[in-house]
Amino acid sequence: MNAGLQIGDVRIAGRVLMAPMTGITDLPFRVLASRLGAAYVATEMVASAELARGRPDVVRRAAVGGGLPLTVIQLVGGDPEVMAEGARMAEKAGADIIDLNFGCPAKEVTGAACGSALMRTPERATAIMAAVVAAVSRPVTVKMRLGWDENSHNAAELARRAADLGVAAVTVHGRTRKQFYTGIADWGAVAEVKQAVSIPVIVNGDIITAEQAREALTLSGADGLMLGRGVYGRPWLAAHLEQALADGTRLQEPGREERLAIVIEHLRGSVAFYGLPLGLKMFRKHLGWYIEQAPWPDDPLERRAAKARLCRLETPLEVEQALSALWRPAVDQFSNSGVENLPQLVEAAR
Structure with a gap:
């Protein structure tokens, strides 16, 4: 190609x-x-x-x-x-x-x-x-x-x-x-x-x-x-x-830690661009797709229940913590950081 x-x-x-x-x-x-x-x-x-x-x-x-x-x-x-x-x-x-x-x-x-x-x-x-x-x-x-x-x-x-x-x-x-x-x-x-x-x-x-x-x-x-x-x-x-x-290889998908970082970056970018509560509202459809597309949990019914639960959360921090708990043991750099110190690249989107 x-x-x-x-x-x-x-x-x-x-x-x-x-x-x-x-x-x-x-x-x-x-x-x-x-x-x-x-x-x-x-x-x-x-x-x-x-x-x-x-x-x-x-x-x-x-x-x-x-x-x-x-x-x-x-x-x-x-x-x-x-x-x-x-x-x-x-x-x-x-x-x-x-x-x-x-x-x-x-x-x-x-x-x-x-x-x-x-x-x-x-x-x-x-x-x-x-x-x-x-x-x-x-x-x-x-x-x-x-x-x-x-x-x-x-x-x-x-x-x-x-x-x-x-x-x-x-x-x-x-x-x-x-x-x-x-x-x-x-x-x-x-x-x-x-x-x-x-x-x-x-x-x-x-x-x-x-x-x-x-x-x-x-x-x-x-x-x-x-x-x-x-x-x-x-x-x-x-x-x-x-x-x-x-x-010429097969498509490679992100692992747990990389995928978690991507989703949180997207969440923070949405909040930075739209503000709250609109930023979280606009992000929820993406959150649902992220959960559906991930191979964790293994049981599809569990994933569906997790999607319903996480898409009802009312703050970005709650979403970060719940997603971290769902996909892997808590990751300190994400789970307790809130939405301050937004990445420079999404700050430019204001």
């Missing part, structure tokens, strides 16, 4: 990318995943219209901070001029790459003629790409699906239009919008997109293991791959998968 991926004038130090995910890839998660070795972690999906209006929670989704080797801001919207304005704001905020969302299947997004609904209106999608490319100097990329449904696979044609307009790369999720996340991602169908354009093509969907990553790259011929739901509770996955692909 090659050492990296070139997107416009940006060199990415790897070919395993992390997808933009609403409610997941906030700044604390991106800082942590980057610190663990991820070469590319996109922001949450950012609504251009709300970003232009300065809505606080939307601006926060596009937040940039220290500890990030690369800033990728993903925009969603259906109006070319509003998307162009959002792109200009993203560039001013420090975006290295601006990604356009033509793939989100959520009803609240497609119902507003955005996300994967734009694959049903290729002329509008083309107008959006043209407006954004003209508005900024940074590389513009597009994330899409195979098409709206099985009868309208038009990703290759949309990718051709993108390349002709100056879009620097496309990512294709191997499902249609109608499939949402059911069935199995069709990596082979992405090969048609790769054959249609000379710009980098990134394959996405159902990639969790090194074996799946190798197969997805082989079947699609893609230049890189993008991880989505597989990173839930595993912010180290991109870096570890990159290593496994490079040396």
Whole structure:
């Protein structure tokens, strides 16, 4: 596997990318995943219209901070001029790459003629790409699906239009919008997109293991791959998968002490960024995934009970102590340290 991926004038130090995910890839998660070795972690999906209006929670989704080797801001919207304005704001905020969302299947997004609904209106999608490319100097990329449904696979044609307009790369999720996340991602169908354009093509969907990553790259011929739901509770996955692909080995998972340190770092980063009590509330879904993904305790029923118990705790210190007790004998440097003296890298996220 090659050492990296070139997107416009940006060199990415790897070919395993992390997808933009609403409610997941906030700044604390991106800082942590980057610190663990991820070469590319996109922001949450950012609504251009709300970003232009300065809505606080939307601006926060596009937040940039220290500890990030690369800033990728993903925009969603259906109006070319509003998307162009959002792109200009993203560039001013420090975006290295601006990604356009033509793939989100959520009803609240497609119902507003955005996300994967734009694959049903290729002329509008083309107008959006043209407006954004003209508005900024940074590389513009597009994330899409195979098409709206099985009868309208038009990703290759949309990718051709993108390349002709100056879009620097496309990512294709191997499902249609109608499939949402059911069935199995069709990596082979992405090969048609790769054959249609000379710009980098990134394959996405159902990639969790090194074996799946190798197969997805082989079947699609893609230049890189993008991880989505597989990173839930595993912010180290991109870096570890990159290593496994490079040396031909199986994926290595963190041990008890390393995993405990990662989770606590994430908790503290969330508290530093959002404050209390919001920081703990935002972290709870991640905590649940961390517990589900860990092999300790051995009994799944025990893990499920522990998840329910820990996700009801009301202070960060209680979470640290309970998690330390769950996974291993108490670790002094974590269990009694509270949330003061936050790591410098998450302090930069304020």
